[in-house]
Amino acid sequence: ETGVTQTPRHLVMGMTNKKSLKCEQHLGHNAMYWYKQSAKKPLELMFVYSLEERVENNSVPSRFSPECPNSSHLFLHLHTLQPEDSALYLCASSQEMGLAGGQDYEQYFGPGTRLTVT
Amino acid sequence: AQKVTQAQTEISVVEKEDVTLDCVYETRDTTYYLFWYKQPPSGELVFLIRRNSFDEQNEISGRYSWNFQKSTSSFNFTITASQVVDSAVYFCALSEAGYGGSQGNLIFGKGTKLSVKP
Numbered sequence: 001e002t003g004v005t006q007t008p009r010h011l012v013m014g015m016t017n018k019k020s021l022k023c024e025q026h027l028g029h030n031a032m033y034w035y036k037q038s039a040k041k042p043l044e045l046m047f048v049y050s051l052e053e054r055v056e057n058n059s060v061p062s063r064f065s066p067e068c069p070n071s072s073h074l075f076l077h078l079h080t081l082q083p084e085d086s087a088l089y090l091c092a093s094s095q096e097m098g099l100a101g102g103q104d105y106e107q108y109f110g111p112g113t114r115l116t117v118t
Numbered sequence: 119a120q121k122v123t124q125a126q127t128e129i130s131v132v133e134k135e136d137v138t139l140d141c142v143y144e145t146r147d148t149t150y151y152l153f154w155y156k157q158p159p160s161g162e163l164v165f166l167i168r169r170n171s172f173d174e175q176n177e178i179s180g181r182y183s184w185n186f187q188k189s190t191s192s193f194n195f196t197i198t199a200s201q202v203v204d205s206a207v208y209f210c211a212l213s214e215a216g217y218g219g220s221q222g223n224l225i226f227g228k229g230t231k232l233s234v235k236p
Contacts, residue, residue: 042122043209043226056223088161106153107224109163 003027004110006091012116013081021076021113023091031097032074033107034066037088049074050097081117088112120145122212124227131200132235139195139230141210147171150214152186152193153224157207169193200234207231 004025013019025032034046048056049068063085065077074091092107121144131137143152154166167177169186177184181201185194197204207229214225 040228042228043211043224045223048223090161090163092163106165106168108165109155111160111162114161 004091004093004108006089006110006113008113009111010114010116012118013078014118015081015083017081018077018079020078021089021091021115023074023076023110025072025074025091025093025108025110027093027095027108029093029095029108030071031094031105032068032071033092033094034074034076035090035092035109037090037112039087043090047076048097055097078115081115083117086115086117088114120147120212120214120225122210122225122227124208124210124230126230127228128231128233130233130235133202134199135234136196136198137200137232137234139197139208139210139232141193141195141227143191143193143210143212145191145212145214147214150212153211153213154184154193154195155209155211155226157209157229159206163209166195197232200232202234202236205232205234 007022011019031050033048036044036046045058046060047066052068052071063080067075090112091110094105094107096105123142125140129137150171152169155163156166157163167184174186174188181198183196193210209229210227211224
């Protein structure tokens, strides 16, 4: 496996279910990200982890719970979601987070998980 | 406030035509980075280019070229001799050193959907 992988690729869940999205990066990066991509809205950053510590949480509802057990894995735990949470959830990684030492690092994205909440 | 505007929602061209995708950004920072990403139907965002705010030199990579103009806060992307495989959604993004430790988060435009017809 190379790059950034995400599982599952497609997920349909009811509003009372609990599920988890998984992301794995094989690039030796130190930073990982969760994004939400809804129809007709820009990509929204949800969470940022740097060296397994959460750095950024852009006011995401508590029904989304991230977990970063190590620098290669990132999870997004979902519970009691709403239909408006249906979207493509993208994971990304970068060598370092953002503008570290004046050097920015491009983010590499996974293929995403298409989530439908019924 | 930081913002990225891609005014063209959808563009349709015939193969071999040249096409320019517009990107206008807003930022208070003097140090920032601009990016273009391509999102094919498979969903995975593919990194195309990164440009820092101190380098206004235009760049060419094969059929792709980028025109960065700080005077107009624009970072436009041109594809020459377009091909069907260029069909995708293209995102322009901005990364800046923010406040309160929020560094380098990518701020995306809404994307431009390019359709290249044979």
